[in-house]
Each structure stands twice: as structure tokens, then as C-alpha cells.
Amino acid sequence: MELNQCINYLLTTSQHKVFQEISRRLEPFDVTPIQYGVMHCLWKGEKTTPKEIASELKLENSTISGILDRMEKKGLLNRHVSIEDRRFIEVVLTDKGKSLEEPILKVIDDANHDILASIPEKEQELLKKNLRILAGLEEA
């Protein structure tokens, strides 16, 4: 099998290229793509514990802790003991973290549009669907 037929090689190289592009566009906000993913969870207000965020982003529980540390140092979020259930840590955006929602979502929207522009529009949804299947996010 040629490397450019191997699904692992193709996902690794395309992910690398797209990740670089998104990183570059998020740089002015001093935010990495993964930190954007964390804020996305919090902007939506649905996933608010480190464990839920890690699960949504498919990160190991050991990884999320370091990411939240760095984001807390940057003043994007704080961690509190949950008022509803004191066994849980709850992650809460700061005003700075909240204020980034609109400009960052605009940048991500534009980036997605530009990155996918080289793929015929009717194939874009199929590509996303098949990636969700490979990621285990959607049933085949």
C-alpha cells in the first residue's frame, strides 16, 4: 500500500496542516485550537466539569488538567467546587473568556470556509459525516 492510500497517514498529514492553519488564525487571541475547544464547551454551557470537557474533546483526563492550568493562568477561566454537588469541580469562564466568543467564532467560521473551499460543496458534508464515523461520533 502506498502511504497516500493509508488512512492513518492521510488523517495525520491533513490534521497537521489544518491544525497549523487554525493555530495561526487563533494566535492573535493567544489561544490554541485545543483551548478554543475547551472554551467552546463552556460558551455552550453544557459541559462544565473537567471530565465532561475531556470527553467532549476526546482528551485523556490527565491531559485536560494541564490545559485548564494554562488557561487559568491566562485569565480565561477559573475552577470552583460545584455549588450543586461539592464532589465536582466546575469550570467557569472569566469575563475575558466570555468576551472572546464572538470574535473567535467568526475566525473559526472563516477558517472552516477557507479550508474546505478546495473541496466541492456537495462533498463537504459527506467528508464531515465520514470523519464523524471514523471518530466514533456518529453511527455508520
Added chain:
Amino acid sequence: MELNQCINYLLTTSQHKVFQEISRRLEPFDVTPIQYGVMHCLWKGEKTTPKEIASELKLENSTISGILDRMEKKGLLNRHVSIEDRRFIEVVLTDKGKSLEEPILKVIDDANHDILASIPEKEQELLKKNLRILAGLEEA
């Protein structure tokens, strides 16, 4: 935009899942997916300098050096000064590295088949083509 519509999120999560699966299957050979990529270049015999291998695998030149170090320690390859042009380092497989070609290619073939099995056959080539476009490996 929902995360599961974001191309960076979809590539990152699907790459992670597929990479884990390939890693698991290569474990009996004590070889990582990236080390497999390096050996693939050498089995083909086309890319033999660290720079060429790095370019083929879309790795930074600084990354390839550590990978080759570890592979040399494992007895998979050696580095020599090129006989044809003494300015270049040439990477050469050991007998152990050569002997892994057949069993590893079989494992990779099977893994690709199984990973893609959840995607309709006629969509598999389109998926690969569009990933090559995103990776910059193929013109749109």
C-alpha cells in the same frame, strides 16, 4: 458552529482514534505508526535521507532526528555518510528492519480495511482524495 461541524475538531478526533488503533496493531512489532512511516519510505528505497523522509511524512526536520535515534537503538536502521555524496547522511535498514516489511504491511492493509469498513466502499476513495487535498498532497 457546532464542534462536530468544525473540520479541525473532526480531523483531530478521527486521527486520534485511527492512530490509537494502528498503534495497538503495531505494538507486537515494537513499532509506532510514525516509525512504520519511516520504514515505509526505506522499504520503497526512494527517500533515504533524513530530510527526504521528514518531508514525505510532513515532519519537522528537528523531529525526525529523535525518531531515527530511537529506531537505531531498536536495531531497525543505521545512519551512514552517503558514499555517493559525503555531504549527506543516508538511512539504511538493518536486516531486522527489512524483515518487518511483509508482516507489517499485512497488518496495515488489514487495519485500513477494518477501519474503513464502516464507510460505504464507493465513498472511501472520495474520502481519501479529499484528505489528500486538505493535506496538500494533491491538487483540488
